[in-house]
Amino acid sequence: MARETKTVRETKVGTPDRSRRRPRFEGELGSREKTDLDVIGKRQPRLDGPEKVSGRSIFADDVQLPGMLCGKILRSRYAHARILSLDTSKAEALPGVKAVITAKDIGEIDVNGREPVFASDAVTYIGEEIAAVAALDELTAEKALELIEIEYEELPAVMNMRRALKEGAPLVDGKTEGNLWSDDIDNYGEVEPAFETADYIFEEKYEAGVTHNLFAEFHVAVVDFSLPDKLTLYTPTQTSYLMQHALAPAFGLTLSQVQIIHLNTGGAFSGRGSVRPHHYIAILLSRETRRPVKIFATGDEEFLVCRALGENKYKMRMALKKDGTITAFDMEAEMDGGAVGTEVGYFGWMAGLCNSWVFPLEGLRMRRRCVLTNNRPNFLGHGGLMLSTNAAIMQLINTTAKKIDRDPIDLLYQNAIEEGHTGLSGEWFASCGLRECIETVRKASDWDNRYGKLESYHGLGVGIGSMAAGAKGAFRHDTSAVMVRVGEDGIVTVYTGIPDMGQGTHTTMAVIVAEVLGIDPNDMKVIAGDTDLTPIDVGAFAQRGTIQTGNAARNAALDAREQLTVYAAGKLEVDKDDLVFRGGKVYAQNAPDKSMGFEDLVYKTLHGKEGRSVMGRGFYNSPLQFGTTSWSFGAQIAEVKVDPDTGEVQVLKVWVAHDLGRAINPLACEGQIDGQVYSAMSQILYEEVQTDAGLYLNPSRLEYKVPRSYEMPEIDYHLIETIDPFGPFGAKEIGEGIIVVSGGAIAAAVSDALGGEFIGEMPMAPWRVLKHVKRVQRQEAAGRSAA
């Protein structure tokens, strides 16, 4: 096989002209006025809450279709092996088996143009799909898998990046030279001069282990492809839109012939952004058998199917001036892409950018190398690579502050950007409450009286960060569309394609529509999760829901209101621009006694001579060609306690201030904060897939340790509203903006509890922390005896 050498791709972007106020966008800006709103800003319990907590919500695994078969996948048990022979005849002969398929049965179909659906000549990781069966029931399907006979010839495998990059290492895919899938360097501004003129340069290394997204809902696909012109797929996803776009061409269908029903999605955490082999396999089995097929992952299979974070290693270099000005970062990341090269390097770029654009840097250099290994193909976890990057940077800054005798919170405040700043990569920050966030948590935590004065093995850490609310780039458009149907009884139904994976976005859309129409969101319905019913929506990722779909919902509601004003203005004899929709009524701005009830208005609009049924439509597409209009900012302080005997870390309290633009639903915002602080704590301190030669030793909810509610720290919430000119009513995001900063604050707090020791490993599991405790104790003892 021809060897492929990947050359280093290096880009250079000079310092942008910061004298231009809006360098990348000349569009119209919305009002920054903080208007008095009626529904938005109230604590609205999620509309599907009662259904969820009483177990009545329908998830994909609940779906039972007539004649449905059970699909099971035979997976590789070797990290690297040649398949010498594959015999499915005994499995096919087993009564109850309706189909057995392997690579030779499926033609040219592959997964996202990147990985094969089934391994054919060789397997390159444990868990790789080799064959699949569809049978009348699960037991028969399991038995059939046991009857498939495979002869392997084991091949040398590389199970970590260090070995994969060694000269002469076996090639994972047989062709990529040196197992280096990608090597990208981006330079922004003036990097070398900044380091040359720096008064201090600090450098640290940081490593993060393998994780799983650990959604509550396992991977599952229910498919009906029994008729050739209609493919229906029930599956949890962050984006039915991208799934349609992947599956339609793969199976020779039009987009409309592919119906994705995502129902409720039980968690995603960056792990459900694309189509996976099990989706394709369920479709192929359904096509083959002309019957519906369900495939669901068992407990340990779950850890093989996922595409979560692999091992990541960072080197961080930071340049400072004597006065504490941070002038440049130089970050190098090595990312284990697993057996299939992915765009994880792109997310390394995102992570580097989003964690550094909070500082007005002179220079930024980022190198990301994606390495192939015989591990599970890796992708993203909750908080992506941004969490680990922030944990490294914030620890670096907190420990640096100690070294140069500065208070870390002063150092961060001094270096924090302000509204109107233009970043090195050209982004313009139209709203930015970063400094207000820092001031808020500083005051709330009594930082000035407590930092450096806690009892021993207690620590305080501060982190800051930002997050892009939406990022256009996958397509020329980044469109979300929403329909608003006003029922004859005044009940309003919102149709949206955005999935609610638990973040509460459906309720957010209802609140936005309710604000515009002046109604109670509890009287509304949200129809979602079925591409045959709902309008286009690119999906719930990159924190785009509130800003993109939220704007679409607002536009749809405005459209519906416009239709209602026609009758109301005539009936109340006022100018339609003077009409106010509020509190379930429509009235004249300056003459509130001229009013009518919303329901009455809807009824009369329909029963008037035009028979006008009101349906609003709205869409929103970012005005940019590429990138992001709005960023959230945040500051957090974490307080931890380390047990010096056992190395256990307890997070005692986290103070959170987040500039989210506008809190559409403060209750949901606090829920988002809870969930993300939890997840950050979990990833920084607990989560790790334990491996032995590529075999996952702890693929279960019991052994893959995550904290429980007992470990949850007290949280002090501060929602900072800066009213962004692009977001609906000024809202930006509270998607992953929190988790990134929590990670930094918690990591820095652990470091502070150990007197400023940089802890370069994630998770900071007790055995690792204990090593650092011992090291610090030895140093202290040596210091004492020297004195």
Next chain:
Amino acid sequence: MLLPDHSYVKAESLEECLKTLRETGEKAKVIAGGTDVIFNMRLKLFQPEVAVSIRGLKDLLQVEELDDGSVRIGAACRLADLIDHPLAGGRYPAFRQSLEAVASTHIRNMGTLGGNICLETRCWYTNNSDQWREGLQGCYKTDSELCHVIKSSTKCHAINNSDTPPALIALGATLTLQKEGAKREVPIAEFYRADGVDFSVLGPGEIVTHVTIPPVSDRQVFIKITPRKGMDFSLGAVAARCDGEGEQISNIIIVLGSLVTAPVVLDKPAQVVLEAGLTDDAIEKAADLVRDELGEVSNLYGRSIYKRQIAIVLVKRALTQLREQ
């Protein structure tokens, strides 16, 4: 993961249960609360042809005080019921702490004392599904002469990860073992064997029917260290008991659990504090001796170097708490 095919016998009496066990021999598995057995059946670690339920056997549900002041507890008593029972958790604080430490509320509501005592040893090379295990060569627990945890070993190193045994050993409990036509009393300290496969002295067709705890002083403690609070097996646990006042003690027993294949009674550390009393120095000295008595600690469920450190910390904490009682 489905349950393997099996039949289910709900014994109506202890006699019937023991008879069925004799007749079915190795094809049978005793099931009480089912919290561990059912799960291991799903993993196909247990593939019994017959599951013999002892749940609800009246003989095994009694908690009674005997004439000599001992308390006899039926093996089918649920863990949750024993926590607040005046003769069980109420009388023996270390036992109570060990009961409370087991898994979660739900599991304690189903799991039984006998089940906890007979809990299968655990290993992350075996406690995964049968399909997962296909990727590995078999081991002592399945079908090969190999231990994945310590490759050079001639026996299985799966861990005894159960919470109540260290406490019951410290309290000097005795187990009643019965099979059809035979009954014997075995001190729980002699019940476990240092082998992950054949981890107890239970013979074919034999079950634990009762646990008898003698009257002892209140100076007793149980501590468990887990990666998270609750719903977790321990990385290490300790139980200790002594007589005497303040630093002066007699009859001390210190037991470590969850570190190796069986609970370990620490003789030398006990001797040190017995002679010198529970002084700071003696506690330090006793803790230093823990490492030697534990023998080989594997990397199973945690780094061995860390687990040995945990063992030392546990012993120090236990002795310090005893002193304060």
